[in-house]
Amino acid sequence: MCEEYMNKPLYLSIADWVQEQERWVSAKEIAKKFDIPQCNAINIVSYILSDVKEIECETKSVPNQLEGRGCQCQRMIKVSHIDPQLYSRIKGHIQGKSSQSSPEKLATMIPHGLNHEQKWQWMLSKSQRR
CATH class of the missing domain: 1.10.287 (Helix Hairpins)
Structure with a gap:
């Protein structure tokens, strides 16, 4: 993982990276980029969506092409804006x-x-x- 991501919380590093991509990103891509289990990436995306008001993002669901698993959808995320006050608050906390x-x-x-x-x-x- 890049050194630039090491001095901030993982959820903020992920949000920054997703915003840099300027496209829809899946938890599978996040897991691969940050070398974390996919279930952890899914949990972090859920945390960003529900608990971090300073991160503005959109989501969409794409059906998986897996047979026999019922209606399983993959959630995609796109970060449009991160409030700069979040960085200063975290910097002070660190x-x-x-x-x-x-x-x-x-x-x-x-x-x-x-x-x-x-x-x-x-x-x-x-x-x-x-």
Whole structure:
């Protein structure tokens, strides 16, 4: 995957790429481009369509040519506009997140008086909650 897509959320990288294509794009193409499973690409497209108001896009359904699977349609997406405020909001979030995750900050969060194994257990329990 291109380095330009590495510093932003996957859904925004996908929306940017789809907008650059200036054509209808399928989840299968997205999955291939971003090296993710097709079901993940379908979920990300659904997320963009339903939850990200700053991304304006159109969809259309194209029937699959598969026999014996009932009425299965493939959804195509075309991104027409991405609000620039989305980029600035995400940039601020990423900068805030990078300053919060410093090792010094984590060390101050760990409760005092724990032995080595207990510290690992505490850190693992925090990482599983995210």
